[in-house]
Amino acid sequence: xxxxxxVYVTYIATTPEKLWNALLDPQxxxxxxxxxxxxxxxxxxxxxxxxxxxARTLRLKGRVVESVPPRRLVLTWAYPDDAxxxxxxxRVTFELEPxxxxxxxxxxxxxxxxxxxxxxxxxxxxxxxxxxLKSLLESGRPLPKLW
Amino acid sequence: MDDVFKALASPARRRLLDAxxxxxxxxxxxxxxxxxxxxxxxxxxxxxxxAANLVATVRRGREKLHYLNPVPLHAIYExxxxxxxxxxxxxxxxxxxxxxxxxxx
Numbered sequence: 256x257x258x259x260x261x262v263y264v265t266y267i268a269t270t271p272e273k274l275w276n277a278l279l280d281p282q283x284x285x286x287x288x289x290x291x292x293x294x295x296x297x298x299x300x301x302x303x304x305x306x307x308x309x310a311r312t313l314r315l316k317g318r319v320v321e322s323v324p325p326r327r328l329v330l331t332w333a334y335p336d337d338a339x340x341x342x343x344x345x346r347v348t349f350e351l352e353p354x355x356x357x358x359x360x361x362x363x364x365x366x367x368x369x370x371x372x373x374x375x376x377x378x379x380x381x382x383x384x385x386x387x388l389k390s391l392l393e394s395g396r397p398l399p400k401l402w
Numbered sequence: 403m404d405d406v407f408k409a410l411a412s413p414a415r416r417r418l419l420d421a422x423x424x425x426x427x428x429x430x431x432x433x434x435x436x437x438x439x440x441x442x443x444x445x446x447x448x449x450x451x452x453a454a455n456l457v458a459t460v461r462r463g464r465e466k467l468h469y470l471n472p473v474p475l476h477a478i479y480e481x482x483x484x485x486x487x488x489x490x491x492x493x494x495x496x497x498x499x500x501x502x503x504x505x506x507x
Contacts, residue, residue, distance in 0.1 A: 258427050262469035264458040382476035
């Protein structure tokens with residue numbers, strides 16, 4: 256069994272439905288991530304992570320491995336030019352567990368390719384994205400622009 | 403946020419976080435070996451760190467793996483550091499490290 260390289264946890268005072276929506280709805284992700292996640296979110300479908308610039312630059316791509324709204328979303332996570340097979344791509348799991356008025360959001364990221372710089376980039380990225388997401392859902396205000 | 407500062411106010415727990423930063427995903431047994439601490443001591447420190455959400459855990463088969471969770475620290479950084487000038491602070495830290503030697507405590 257593989258061992259995740261990173262596990263991030265944040266507790267957010269919201270509902271699983273609102274949090275799920277905040278992960279996928281471009282109107283929400285624009286506010287705290289400055290990127291949009293585009294897909295029909297069906298298992299097996301492609302998804303894309305695009306910047307909110309004029310060209311809608313493609314930054315990441317992958318497939319929806321599992322989608323159980325509003326509890327669990329598993330995506331493969333690769334650079335646009337990555338031609339390796341799906342099973343070699345890094346994998347992100349979002350788990351949403353309601354607990355006493357808050358939702359525990361666990362993000363695990365695993366299966367990195369040994370020669371990729373993705374590990375270093377997400378190490379900086381996830382804590383920023385998750386604290387900004389928490390701030391947006393709890394106070395209505397995201398953190399100042401992340402990137 | 404009180405929990406975070408209380409959890410960090412212990413050299414042993416800061417060493418534990420350093421161990422996870424260097425080797426994320428350790429089991430309790432591996433942590434004990436890295437830190438030369440008893441199982442009981444490590445278990446107690448881990449409870450405080452988990453309560454402060456500075457350590458996150460996942461189960462893989464029969465093993466419980468421990469991860470450094472930097473999300474609460476990032477919130478502190480956002481609140482008190484990012485707004486101010488990070489660059490001058492880094493220059494000061496580098497100067498201090500050069501003069502004193504790198505001291506993690």
